[in-house]
Amino acid sequence: MASLDPSTDAELTRRAQSGETGALGLLLARHQASMRAVAMSLLGYGPDAEDAVQDAALTALRRIGDVRDPGAVGAWLKAVVRNGARMRLRATREKPGLDGLDHLPLDHLPLCAHEPPHPERLIEQHAMRDWIWDAVEELPPQLRLVLMLRHFSGITSYQEIAAVCEVPVGTVRSRLSQARGKMARVLLSTAAQTHDDASALTEDSRQEALETLQASERGFLPREISELWPAEAEMVGRFGRPGERVHPTPVMRRMLAAGVRQHVRHVVASRDITIWEMDVTNPAGATDPCPPTLAWLMLRQNRRVRTLRVVFPEPAR
Incomplete structure (x- = not known):
């Protein structure tokens, strides 16, 4: 027309x-x-x-x-x-x-x-x-x-x-x-x-990512963060066993104990889908190093995380 x-x-x-x-x-x-x-x-x-x-x-x-x-x-x-x-x-x-x-x-x-x-x-x-x-x-x-x-x-x-x-x-x-x-x-x-204002949602999500990583390195999640990761939240894919529900927190602790550190690179956020892209550093001499980049893909309901899948993108060619 x-x-x-x-x-x-x-x-x-x-x-x-x-x-x-x-x-x-x-x-x-x-x-x-x-x-x-x-x-x-x-x-x-x-x-x-x-x-x-x-x-x-x-x-x-x-x-x-x-x-x-x-x-x-x-x-x-x-x-x-x-x-x-x-x-x-x-x-x-x-x-x-x-x-x-x-x-x-x-x-x-x-x-x-x-x-x-x-x-x-x-x-x-x-x-x-x-x-x-x-x-x-x-x-x-x-x-x-x-x-x-x-x-x-x-x-x-x-x-x-x-x-x-x-x-x-x-x-x-x-x-x-x-x-x-x-x-x-x-x-x-x-x-x-x-x-x-879409930037406000993205910035809130970026701040949540930073606070989640910082808090996990200290060994505990503050209440405002832990409320977003309720007991029914689960990891699926590479870090979870088929048929078994795995909460993200102990998995993050295992990665930290292995010396793996993540750094927020990019955040994509809608109301119920969040993607945190991370750069990864491994400890010197790691025998089974984590890939250099990964992404957290979260499905949410009322902001609370229901499902987390950790994704390892293919390296850029």
Whole structure:
């Protein structure tokens, strides 16, 4: 449906670059038909074309600030779709993240020479974080989990996500496709609304992670932390035996006794899913060292941890 907003593309782009979510929503709605036409011309009618459009919309959230010519944003959006569609056609292996722009010609996308920052930092720079996370919270938990892992954590390959979620790779693909589709629809429908401060939730979770590690090293958890780890909390996966419920606290104590130390590197938090990514140091001469990175994946209810799975991401190549 055509936008009724009389603003030019250039005006909407500048407003979006200054952090106005409604302006970006209008841009995406205005150019949705032409973006879909590009995708269908390369991928044909079907879910792949829809996925390419949805990926492009999510990519625009991250990189709208990189548009050099605001008046040509329509061409930029179509180039994002075209590039993503071509990547789908020629891909020989999975590539993680909200991708689609790294291989565009430089006249479409000004890339910095240094390593690109983490997706969440890009989102924060563009003042779109709260809008995005409100949309993430609208997803059902199963869809939210795969989206958070794929796009906001270091656990990004389909194989890793499948192992974490204990589902086949095909199910991961299906859930990601559903999640992106729902995200795109929610973002367009909520662009002009006010949104909760997502940074507050993330910062609270980061502080909880720091306090949990510090308290466990001292040998006890203060009441405000222990209340978040009730007796019914359990670890699953590598540190738990099949059919046996293992509370996280004694496992953490065993790791500490072995000289393993963890340091918070990155936190991803929604209301009932939390991911703490850790750097790990081992004692000198350890015969069975812990991998250099790990992640705590927590499923919560009313903030209290119900299930914890410790995940060891594949090392970066």
